[in-house]
Amino acid sequence: MRIVILGASSLSISAARLFIERGHEVVIIERDEDKVKEYDEELDCSFVVGDGSRPSILKEVGPKNTDFLFCLTEVDQFNIIASLIGRNMGFGRVVTSIRDVEYETICSELGLESPIFLDTAISQRLSDMVEGIETAGLAGVLRGGLRFFTFSIGKEDAGPASELDLPDGVRAVAFSRNDTSGIVTEDTKLKKDDEMLVVGEEDRIRELREKYEEASSDDAEEDAGSKDSKEGG
Structure with a gap:
């Protein structure tokens, strides 16, 4: 199989390694030349430096001769735009990675294949997809207003997963840490920077997302304040 990956994110590199191990031809499109230099010697694949949402760049990698286009940058909007252009240009199959559930409905209406997964789990899922081993994507199994x-x-x-402060109607499903992931059980101990996957009613998920967006904003302001204090001191 010939596979083109958009973006040299951690997810992209993880997936590329699996594809290469399984004997597939891989091309990575990345606009940051420093990232390309970083991975060029490490990975046995081709790189194209440029903006993957531009038709001229996508044309350069040969859409008609490509089996899969995986749009895996860390920006959902960029992935959606590139996927629409790529689909129109004739790539064999286009897969759009999204992180924000707000884009799930839009992707569905646009007819985009858009799984939402933990980074450490999705590379295995994508590799299975290329090999013809299909598993239900999260967006596909959600019904009745449930969201991930x-x-x-x-x-x-940080601490026992059973003590995680989640809204009623929301349940912890899985966690990701470094290069491993697992199902959340009563004995699971969470650590700072673990990535959590939860499922729940749409309104409750929206409430939880707002909570963590506010926390992220507060952390950024705190870091900026600490930096200013150090520079001022």
């Missing part, structure tokens, strides 16, 4: 959501564990949430 991923977020990072802060220092205040």
